[in-house]
Amino acid sequence: MYWKCLCVFTFYTTAFGITIPDISFDTAPWHFPPNATTTKTPNGTVLCLTGNANEYVKATVTLPLSALPWQVVFISDVILKDVVPGPQSFMDAKLKINANNNYYEASNIGSTFQYVWAGNAVVADHSALDGATNVTFEISIQQATGVFCSRSPRVLGELPPPEFSYPWKLPQNTTIEFAVDTKSDGTTTQFNEYLLSCNSQFVNAGIGYEDKQVMDLLQWLGLRILRFPGGTVGNFYNWKTDQFYNDTWARPKFSRAIAANFTFEYPGYAESMANLKMDSMLMFNVIEDDPEDSAMRLMARLKSLPNIPWVELGNENYDPAQGGGNLNHSDPKAYIQLTKAMVAAMRKAAGSMGKQSPLIAVNLEADNGYLSPWDKAILAENYYDGCIMHPYVVVPGAFYNLFTVAAILNASERMNNYFNLYETNFQDRPLILSEWGILGTNVGTFLQTLGQASQFMLIMKLVSTGRLNVAEAGIHILYSSNTESANALFSTHPATNNTVATPTGAWYKKMLEVFLDSSWRVTELSAPTALDNIPSLDALSVTTNNGTIAVVMVNKLNTEIYVNASVNGECSNMKYTLESFSDSPLSWNLYELSSLPWISVSGSGCKVLLPSFSMNVLWLYK
Numbered sequence: 001m002y003w004k005c006l007c008v009f010t011f012y013t014t015a016f017g018i019t020i021p022d023i024s025f026d027t028a029p030w031h032f033p034p035n036a037t038t039t040k041t042p043n044g045t046v047l048c049l050t051g052n053a054n055e056y057v058k059a060t061v062t063l064p065l066s067a068l069p070w071q072v073v074f075i076s077d078v079i080l081k082d083v084v085p086g087p088q089s090f091m092d093a094k095l096k097i098n099a100n101n102n103y104y105e106a107s108n109i110g111s112t113f114q115y116v117w118a119g120n121a122v123v124a125d126h127s128a129l130d131g132a133t134n135v136t137f138e139i140s141i142q143q144a145t146g147v148f149c150s151r152s153p154r155v156l157g158e159l160p161p162p163e164f165s166y167p168w169k170l171p172q173n174t175t176i177e178f179a180v181d182t183k184s185d186g187t188t189t190q191f192n193e194y195l196l197s198c199n200s201q202f203v204n205a206g207i208g209y210e211d212k213q214v215m216d217l218l219q220w221l222g223l224r225i226l227r228f229p230g231g232t233v234g235n236f237y238n239w240k241t242d243q244f245y246n247d248t249w250a251r252p253k254f255s256r257a258i259a260a261n262f263t264f265e266y267p268g269y270a271e272s273m274a275n276l277k278m279d280s281m282l283m284f285n286v287i288e289d290d291p292e293d294s295a296m297r298l299m300a301r302l303k304s305l306p307n308i309p310w311v312e313l314g315n316e317n318y319d320p321a322q323g324g325g326n327l328n329h330s331d332p333k334a335y336i337q338l339t340k341a342m343v344a345a346m347r348k349a350a351g352s353m354g355k356q357s358p359l360i361a362v363n364l365e366a367d368n369g370y371l372s373p374w375d376k377a378i379l380a381e382n383y384y385d386g387c388i389m390h391p392y393v394v395v396p397g398a399f400y401n402l403f404t405v406a407a408i409l410n411a412s413e414r415m416n417n418y419f420n421l422y423e424t425n426f427q428d429r430p431l432i433l434s435e436w437g438i439l440g441t442n443v444g445t446f447l448q449t450l451g452q453a454s455q456f457m458l459i460m461k462l463v464s465t466g467r468l469n470v471a472e473a474g475i476h477i478l479y480s481s482n483t484e485s486a487n488a489l490f491s492t493h494p495a496t497n498n499t500v501a502t503p504t505g506a507w508y509k510k511m512l513e514v515f516l517d518s519s520w521r522v523t524e525l526s527a528p529t530a531l532d533n534i535p536s537l538d539a540l541s542v543t544t545n546n547g548t549i550a551v552v553m554v555n556k557l558n559t560e561i562y563v564n565a566s567v568n569g570e571c572s573n574m575k576y577t578l579e580s581f582s583d584s585p586l587s588w589n590l591y592e593l594s595s596l597p598w599i600s601v602s603g604s605g606c607k608v609l610l611p612s613f614s615m616n617v618l619w620l621y622k
Contacts, residue, residue, distance in 0.1 A: 020155050021067050023137060030061045041151070043077075048149040051093070051141035053086060058140030059150075065099070065132050069157035072097065072129070074137050075121040075399060076153040080114040083146030087370040089394065093141045093148040095122045099132035107396045107440075110414075113167050113406040117151075121399035123159065123442070159442065162400035162586050166558040167409070168534040174557065177564040180541045180549055180620070191515050193224040194309070195463065196508070197281065197474035198489065199435045201230025202265070203257050205481045207492065210268030214479070217490060217499050218272055220593055222512050225279040227474055229264045231315045231390075231435055234283040235322050239297045242266045245288050249324045270304045279307040281434060281472060282358070284342070286314035287325035291341040295349035298358070302350065308358040310472060311346070312388050312434060313339045318365040318374040332377035335363070340383050359385035359471075361432045366391070369417030371425060379425055386430035386471055391418035393455070397441030397486075400586070404441065408451035409535040409556050411438050412458040419462055433459065433473040437487055444486040446613070447585040449503040453554045453615045456511065457538035460552075464540070475508060483590060493590060500590040506597055507581060507615050514552060514617055518544040537561055537610075551618040553610060558585075561610045567620055571606035575621045578602075582614035 022028065025038060025045040032038070036059060037048045049057045074097050085092040085108075092108040107122040129135065137155070141148040202208040209215075218226070229237045236250035237243075242263045244250045251258060273280055282301060284294055301308060314335070317323050323330025326338050343360050350357035362384045365372045371379075378387065393414045395407035407414075415436075422431060436459075438451050452475070462468040480488035489505035492498070501509065538554040555561050567574060579598045583589065591597055610616050 020069060020157060021063055023061055023063070023153050023155055025151075025153065028061045030059055032059045033057050044151045046149055046151045047139065048147055049139070049141050051083065051144045051146050051148060053143055053145055056140065056142045058138050058142075060136050060138045062134050062136045063155075065126070065129055065135050068135060068155065071123065071125045071158055072135065073121055073123050073156040073159055073398070074153070075119055075156060075160070076139065076150045077117050078109065078120045079117045079149045080109065080111065081147040081149065083109075083111050083114060083141070083144060083148060085111055086143040087368070088372075089368040091143040093144060093146075094138075095120055096138040096140060097122050097124045098136040098138060099124070099129045100134050100136075101129065101132040103128050103132065107398055108394065109396050109403055110407055111146075112410045113403060116402065118165075118402040119160070119163075119399050120396055120403060121159065123398045160399060162443070162445070163402070164447075164586050165402040165405060167402055167406040170557065170559050171534070171536070174559055175562040175564065176537055178539065178566075179569065180551065180565065180567045182543060182549070183568055189519060191518050192463070192471075193516055194279075194472040195459065195470060196223065196512050196515060197225045197227065197434075197472055198223060198478040199227050199231055199474045199476045200478035201233050202479065203230070203233050203254070203262060205479065207479070207481070208263075208268065209265040209272060213492070213499055215268070215272050215275075217479075217593075218278070219276055221509060222516060223278060224516065225281055225309070225472065226273070226478075227281040227283060227434055228266070228269055229283065231283065231476075232322060235285055235287050235315050235317070237264065237285050238288070239266075239285070239293075239300070247288065249287055253321075273305055277306060279309055280305050281310050281312065281432075281474065282308055283312040283315055283434070286317060286335065286338060286342070287322070287327060290326070291338070291345035294342045295345040298346045299349050299353060302353060302355055310386070310432060311358045311360050312432065313342060313360060313362050313384075315363070316390060317363050318372065330374070332374045335374075336377060336381060340381075343383055359430070361386040361388045361430070363387075364389050364422075366418050366421050368414070369421040371421060375425075386432050387422070387426055388432045388434055389418060389422065390435040391415050391433060392435070392437060392439050392476075393451075395438060395440040400441065400443070400445070405447065405585070407440075408438060408447050409454075411451040412454040412538070413535075415455050415458060419458075419468055423467055428469050430469050430471040432471055435474060435476045437476045439487070441486040443484045444488070444502060444504075444588040445585060446503050446583040446587045446589075448486055449507055450554065450556060450585075450613055450615065452504060453507055454535070454538050454556060457540055457552070457554055460540055475504075484588060491590065499593060501593060501596060502590060503581075503583065503588065503597075506591050509596060510579070510581070510598060510615070510617060511552075514542065514544075514550050518542065549620040551620065553616040553618065555610045555612065555614045555616065557612060559612050563608045563610060563618070564606050565608060565618065565620065566606060573604070574606065575604045576602065576608060577619040577621075578608055578610075579617045579619070580611050580614050581616075582611035585613055
């Protein structure tokens with residue numbers, strides 16, 4: 001049972017002349033759950049909700065859409081007190097916007113940082129709320145334990161500017177010692193070049209595979225494999241027309257592209273793959289296509305592409321938004337029945353051409369390390385060659401502040417939840433990470449690049465130590481026409497029309513230079529790389545084909561770190577070159593491909609200084 005605050009709305013006017021309702025606890029007609037407490041303080045009335053693992057505890061207030069600005073920013077100061085989220089990502093403390101047209105946006109806060117007040121926000125705009133008459137604002141803790149408190153809830157017409165605050169007390173000692181041992185027992189293996197892949201698509205981008213700009217980018221970057229036609233977009237791709245299907249399932253998501261007769265430019269893609277001798281990770285449509293369609297598509301692609309090591313059957317089809325058509329609203333039984341038939345038809349088709357069928361992978365949900373009913377159904381089957389996982393970490397990033405910073409710097413720990421689940425249940429079955437990264441932020445920052453660099457280091461460590469059999473890993477996403485996109489590696493400069501690298505693109509290019517065409521032998525470091533139990537340093541030692549040792553490091557501290565490195569117990573005669581990429585955490589700069597921002601310093605001896613918030617490659621020479 002809920003009780004209602006007997007209040008009426010008051011309104012205030014912004015600097016832009018927009019009149020917005022006041023939704024403070026003392027003014028607006030909030031509905032509070034029975035266990036809610038409210039306390040008046042000098043900083044305003046504080047609402048506290050006590051969570052329960054089996055309940056959805058929420059306070060709500062509803063406003064007419066007509067009273068809200070075009071961009072609806074729901075913001076509140078919040079504090080977590082011993083909050084422990086549930087096993088799935090939505091089981092958390094959150095702010096949420098619900099519209100009566102079934103649209104919603106939520107900001108799940110996570111448990112990274114507690115007992116400190118900070119702002120949190122969730123954003124929607126009228127284009128998403130189209131068709132709604134009312135909008136409900138929600139403060140809640142869903143199937144999670146602990147206490148979640150809020151004060152000063154408000155609606156704004158635009159987001160506040162980003163704030164940077166380092167969440168932890170810096171350690172007193174910021175010197176790390178490690179030894180690289182190349183003489184101990186161990187194996188040296190060729191680096192799997194598919195671990196440095198990209199998810200890619202150009203829908204509504206104004207550029208595509210048939211543009212020389214894209215062909216030149218692929219040649220410069222040096223990828224060995226690329227995904228086509230992409231993720232969600234591929235669920236509605238008609239391979240016969242190289243366009244979207246124009247049907248009930250595709251129109252709600254891609255009406256703009258359908259109206260513009262957008263094409264995916266497969267001929268240009270195939271030409272680039274042939275010219276650059278690149279392999280293809282193909283994603284097949286399981287919503288509209290049937291086994292016969294899939295077999296015909298595979299035969300056509302085997303004729304036009306150099307090499308297809310893997311085919312993915314659908315993209316995130318456990319999500320009802322991507323589970324229509326053949327899949328009967330994301331029914332795992334329907335998905336398994338269909339994909340079994342597809343696998344059989346595709347293998348038979350490849351055999352009829354005298355060719356080996358590509359390996360075929362199916363979707364896993366694995367939400368934050370939770371084994372869902374969909375996953376359990378897939379686990380019980382063995383008709384496929386591998387599993388697809390998208391281990392995204394979603395951070396509370398609408399209002400970029402302390403919660404965002406803490407979540408980004410801990411992203412690799414959150415990502416590891418997915419991998420623990422896979423290791424426990426699927427063991428050595430090949431794993432496809434065709435999309436990975438950090439989501440939830442509205443604008444790009446150098447800090448997000450740093451967090452994704454740390455995620456990459458985790459993937460490399462798990463593969464090199466044999467914990468996971470990762471067959472492919474593709475960062476999201478190769479290109480965006482939005483130069484401020486938080487996930488894009490590359491974009492087009494609005495003034496020069498040149499292809500430019502984002503911080504993530506500049507870092508990824510360096511990883512390709514370090515790892516590709518190399519044998520690697522990862523050694524254990526002699527000292528832990530976490531200082532005072534806070535995210536500090538990720539480090540990985542790699543021996544390249546010519547015998548040079550490269551130590552790849554990510555410094556997640558807001559201060560410099562001294563590294564004392566030795567190779568086989570020696571350091572006095574060691575020569576080194578340190579390449580570093582560092583910037584202010586909230587910056588987001590674009591770089592010409594000919595002038596990436598890595599700074600190189602050479603010297604000799606054991607001690608090397610890593611800049612604060614930096615990605616580094618330390619080349620060690622005898």
